[in-house]
Amino acid sequence: MVPRWDAKLGDAIVSSFFFREARKLNARVTVLTVPELAALHLQDFGVDRVIVTDANPGTAQLFKVVRQLGRVDVVVHLVGRIQPAEILFLRFLRPARVYSFDDGLRCVNRKFGAATAGLSVPERFERVLMDLGVSEVERKYIVPRPSQIYCAFDAPQILVNPYASRPDKSLDFTKAVLLLRVMADAYPEKSVGIMYSPSSRTDAQYLEAEVKRKNVKALKSLTTPGEAAGYISCAQAVVSVDTAIVHMAVGLETRLVAIYPAMGTEHNPWLPPPSPRTSVVYSQQDVHRYHRTGMKEMNEFQVEEIIASLDSLLATDIDSDELLSFQARIVPGLGVASRTLARQLPLISLNFPEVKGCHPGTVNLELDRPLIVNKPDHRTAPLAWTQSGRTTEVFDLVRIGLEFDHVEKIIPAWLYIAHASPHRQTPTIHEVIAGPMDLADVSSCRVHLRASAVAPTEC
Secondary structure (H helix, E strand, O other), X not given: OEEEOOOOHHHHHHXXXXXXXXXXXXXXXXXXXXXXXXXXXXXXXXXXXXXXXXXXXXXXXXXXXXXXXXXXXXXXXOOOOOOHHHHHHHHHHOOOEEEEOOOOOOOOOEEXXXXXXXXXXXXXXXXXXXXXXXXXXXXXXXXXOOOOOXXXXXXXXXXXXXXXXXXXXXXXXXXXXXXXXXXXXXXXXXXXXXXXXXXHHHHHHHHHHHHOOOOEEEOOOOOOHHHHHHHHHHOOEEEEOOHHHHHHHHHXXXXXXXXXXXXXXXXXXXXXXXXXXXXXXXXXXXXXXXXXXXXXXOXXXXXXHHHHHHHHHHHOOOOOOOEEEEEEEXXXXXXXXXXXXXXXXXXXXXXXXXXXOOOOOOEEEEEOOOOEEOOOOEEOOOEOOOOXXXXXXXXXXXXXXXXXXXXXXXXXXXXXXXXXXXXXXXXXXXXXXXXXOOOOOOOEEEEEEEHHHEEOOOO
């Protein structure tokens, strides 16, 4: 059982891999969390059970949870100090192991306070998994995916998030205006999008109006973590003060400039992991004032540092951002995908949930030149999808956009590459999956995808 009733999206993203890796233990995982994070844990993180509670629930509500839970073997409580009501809660649960930072409590027999003091949050969760018996831990985050991807052809190229959960963790209005103006002038050929939460949407619109740059706009729709992930996955770079957006960018491997408070020699367990895709700019603090008041100062940095970091990241050829476009003709298929995809899609979407809403059938495209995928967005493990379960198959998925003459917007879709399919022998023929589409009387389209996904071929 894992309590996550702190209601913090950033904390949830950082620890998301724990739930995927816990499956290696054949363990049943229950998460206690607030309504806002329930669907994230159940649908995206794939936990077995979610029990919804208030943030920091009291004794009466915890007694009800005890009856719902039944037997619990392990409690992983890495969300701050254990409160008095929780001590009584643990006494009634009687788990064999309790992981916590509260080393002084007798009910905690896996004392992770002093033992993990110098580690990052992901490293602390990794230690729990290893103590439970997982020999190899993959710390790649699970990031929520939207039901509809915002394609790179429509989304801003640079995203700026000046907002966090509290005003003192956010940029003030004047600093945000300065940053956006300098950025817009430094990259006049790039579009800049202002990110926000539902509560800060009006502020973002005021910010857009004050900046007065044609290439700076507040995002039109941003209400869920999935929508934020859609924009981040298409962006060339993200600048953010908020831990949730920072770690979503890490999980999506998008170039990132993260703004963090400088805390002197103190260890910050929330820093993004070192990566050639990531740069951290520090805002100077009065550390004594912070310890006295708990208030942070996020505006004491030079805007020039942000631009220099962006220049360096955007000049780094980590992945090619170039988009390729192919003309394609819709051709008849083999007539078997409609039967097989109904069994394959539920298995594929367990670890690649963005295809969950796809129609169980393929569109077969004949491209005007050969295309060989060498870097898919997702490759499955061998999946036993047949009725007998005796044979397995691997599938590659590549995000693409489909452009039709009769539709204004580019439609998000995925190349679907079944490794046992005879289509792999013909690199001009590719199968595509997408949401339900009306293709009656449609015979052609254009396919857009990132150049780094495919190997160079002769035209």
